[in-house]
Ligand SMILES: [Zn+2]
């Protein structure tokens with residue numbers, strides 16, 4: 001993700017900002033061309049500082065969970081990211097607000113990235129093959145789980161509570177558990193249906209890399225939860241869970257592909273260069289490209305490895321967990337390359 005700039009005073013603005021901390025001009029995100037716009041705060045109408053066009057905020061701005069813009073005469077009340085919400089938390093319960101906000105931060109970043117890749121994001125409420133989100137409290141729906149089914153991505157509200165999430169991470173013995181990670185994983189299942197299953201040629205290539213997904217899914221998951229991952233899992237899978245079934249391998253690898261692209265995009269924006277002294281000569285990189293414009297995935301992953309090594313080391317300096325606690329082996333790179341090529345072919 002890049003960092004934006006105030007149209008009035010040039011101060012940096014984060015993707016989530018709804019005002020400039022320096023000049024107090026209002027700010028909002030226009031997804032059509034991925035730009036942040038700013039507005040004079042005292043005016044009745046939102047007229048953009050630079051282009052002088054009239055906008056309105058997405059209706060979810062009322063709840064401070066969205067800063068996206070629509071043109072003033074747009075017939076929709078909600079932005080393209082919020083039009084995908086089918087169920088939002090019960091807002092009469094004040095405790096739900098901060099959790100919903102955390103979910104929306106992650107969801108908006110996900111939508112930013114999927115739009116940047118150029119993927120179709122139709123709402124399931126209007127298109128049978130579309131996508132939607134249910135953000136649901138488990139206590140009201142005991143059987144509901146975080147997951148994907150037929151275009152519906154369900155995320156349990158408790159995942160948005162950092163204490164409960166950390167507890168679950170420990171119980172599941174996972175190195176990493178985040179909302180953006182969940183969303184990237186679940187949307188991977190959705191795009192498997194759209195991009196792989198519907199295309200015989202892609203499907204057979206998928207099977208040659210990830211294995212045959214026709215093996216019974218619930219049996220495979222049951223076996224995984226009973227026996228765990230095979231001992232040598234890390235030589236060809238990105239996570240233990242990825243070993244449970246080819247669909248889960250795909251979704252896990254897809255999530256990591258999106259992690260890598262976002263890390264490298266951010267590094268490119270900041271012009272990051274990793275050039276350690278003498279001893280670590282092979283851990284060098286200079287991110288001179290936007291990964292979304294690069295066809296060869298090898299270039300991207302080669303930049304990402306030294307980068308995550310450096311950033312992990314900075315995190316360790318502060319006593320916090322590694323930002324990217326994973327080892328990407330060649331078989332995993334091959335899987336990510338398949339995803340990259342498939343997405344490239346959609347452009
Ligand atoms: Zn400003």
Ligand SMILES: [Zn+2]
Pocket residue numbers: 058059060061066067068078079080081082083
């Ligand atoms: Zn919105």
Ligand SMILES: [Zn+2]
Pocket residue numbers: 185186189247248251
């Ligand atoms: Zn999954």
